[in-house]
Amino acid sequence: MRFFVSLFLIFLLGADDIIPNDEPFYEFETIFDQSGIPNGYSAYIKSPVCEKNKCYEIEINFQWDLIGRFVEYDTLSGKGLTKLDHIPFTEQDYQKLKQLLKDPNSPIGTYAKEELILDTRKSEIDGFTGATIREINDIVVTGGVYSCYTLWHLAHRKFNDSITKMTMGLLDKKLMKKLVTQKDQAIYFFLINNLPPSDFLKYRDDFLKMITPNQSYFVKKAIEKMPMEMFRDSITQVFFAKQFTTLNYFAQVALLKQLKNIPLGISLKNTLTKQVEDRNSLKNNLIQALIQ
């Protein structure tokens, strides 16, 4: 069961008269799991949807996970969504919106608001002024392109930095453990990209649990982000001595580069000595320089 606690953060950027500045009003709440560890965020949003000087309001509840991935939306009782001419969304429209909001890579994210309408290409047979551009026509609600655009950007763009700050502000050992246990590479990248260098050793044991095989370039990136004191740490060195052969070549090279000027413990030195090959490579050169 999820429950809401008191308001975690309230941003009040908009005023009652929302039309002139085109900015939404929103209130964030942190969602906690049964153990009282943060699980995500919920926000009530009231946003204007404007085309030129014509505006109307939408009110909606959004939910994100801890790294800012959109989870779902709820409409407010008695406040269904409408299109520009106050035409209410149909059930089909809601389904389409749901599909759209589920896609963080939607092409709608690549267009400026001004580009959504008015296909000026002469060649378009059914193109006429006021039509939605064909690249997104199939993925937005008919007649509701600005609502869709506004909601998608609120769901996937607007609050990324705020959510990152909130989660890093909440981070402690319990939350770190929970995040790492989820075995989700997007979370892993969130952590290595946002953890301050001074905090790596503090979370060492959980951090090293993220270092597993077959993760594309994640391990290479993680190693490159790790501060020097991590590599001086004997437990970290023993970890890499055991894991070295499971890492892909590029992660190995990244590690060897980081170990330059670091005194090596016996276990890591032994592992590396066994890795020397006949074939010339950067890896081989780096190992030889380290074990000399």
Place this chain on the structure above:
Amino acid sequence: MNFKHSLTFFFSAFLMLFLWSQPQSFLLEAESFQDKGGWFIDQQSMDVMGSPYLIAHGMGKPVKDAITRVKFPAKGNYYVHVRTRNWTAPWSDQAAGKFQIIVNGQILSKTFGQDHKDWHWNSGGKLKINSKEVEISLHDLTGFNGRVDAIYFTKNKNDMPPNELAALDAFRIKKLGLNQNPKSSKFDFVVIGGGMAGTCAAISAARNGVKVALIQNRPVLGGNNSSEVRVHLGARINLEPYPALGNLVNEIGPEKGGNAQPKDYYEDQKKLNAVLNEPNISLFLNHHANQVIMEGNSIQKVLAENLETGEKLAFEAPLFADCTGDGTIGYLAGAEYLIGRESKAIFNEPTAPEDADNLTMGISVQWFSEKSDQAVLFPDIDWGLAMDDKTSYTITRGDWDWETGMGKDMILETEFIRDYGLLVVFSNWSYIKNHHAEKEKFANEKLQWVAYIGGKRESRRLVGDYILTENDLTQQNFLPDGTAPSSWSVDLHYPDLENKKEFEGEAFRSIAKHISIYPYPIPFRCLYSKNIDNLMMAGRDISVSHVALGTVRLMRTGGMMGEVIGMAASICKLKNTSPRGLYQNHFSLLEDLMLKGVGNPTLPKIQNYNLGRTLMETND
């Protein structure tokens, strides 16, 4: 015999000898015409039909005459033979590409382009030549791809030019006096193929201190990304594990994306300028490499033919790169290669078919129309495919999914496959302009551009020391010699079954099936031949399975392969070694260069189109 008789006899004998020794015939290659008017040189099938030819690609409007002035050996009566064909014969009783020949203002009575299905010498009758300087014109009648390879004039009625290819080749060499053993020019590195891969390979090598010859069989660089084919670049650059790879692709690639767009989208000049700015590159446009001279398992020389004159040039180097897309150089050198689809058992690939077959991806003849201010007519053709309101396509642009030849031989049937591409575009356009219930919607649409150079996706794949497979990609089997990362999904094309059914088993529309992957660094061992010691590859003809080709075939990826083999060429030169020697003994030098990159790193990253989806982490 008295003296007078003797004199008459000797004089007559001398005259006969003189006349006999004078050339009695004259071979005129169409591609050598001085003014080509609206005709284009087409070399796409020259390895199969024997020569480049001229094609009247007028999209339904007869093109301007091609005109040339030639010196005849002598005045007199000549029999005329024209090597041409009826390109629509495989599908229709009617001929699309008809043309006439005009000699000194006199139109030959014969109309050409409507007889033989295959390339053939057609008799054009007899004509009298009254002057030694003769003007000859090719007069297109239809604007629908009439084609002519050569015209032969002979005084001898029985002097028939040969149709058989080997004999024809010998005939050409003799009649044109072509030198088959030209003097070699020496280079450090010869790159054959001026698409994105070859262009990047040449620039990369040149910037790393290598003297390069770049040979391209078209008048422009860029290949599928040139304005002749108009496929936009695809896939990603500047990725792990070598983020500097792709800087050169970024430097020379077009700013705008989109398939089948106006010519300026493809920025041919930008690519050409990039090459011309390199003092270490000698560029040979309009030259088709079609012969190799071997020394053991190494290529000693590559010979390339000038598309207009037929003259050959020889290129000698310690190292070559096959960036031809067709693996032409590797094939000529005897390199091992793969073609078609491998069976599941060969590489244990989940996506491979149970049994091997010849299904390759096809060739795209793209096209688009533009709206005019007034109604524009298009011929109601009688040689096209039968269409109706249901089977025709009421659209104004033919994108990548206009694709022909899936299941045909990508080398031997190139002309047929391209021609079918033309046939379906014209059939469809003619139908919707003249017959469709909604034809009024298209009244002002003008067919603006149709490719006559087909955009090829797949051909021979030369085998290297490693063959990349689907499992390497999906299981992230990153190898220590990984180089340029391939990021596009495994994107394989198949015939659109509904379209195939509607058009008697010969589809011209395709579908694509995608399997997303993490960007995968292509092993260096896929970029050099297994059995030809001094041959590297970049582009779609590298050492991959059919399934793995689905991802590596994208042009930004090919461009990055070019960057890599250009760097490799500099190391081979420095260490006087082969690509395999580099892999074994000097690979760290290549790693250093890949980390450094070869393109200008300070340029803004402007190519944000057609990147494709990957499993890459969004925060990466």
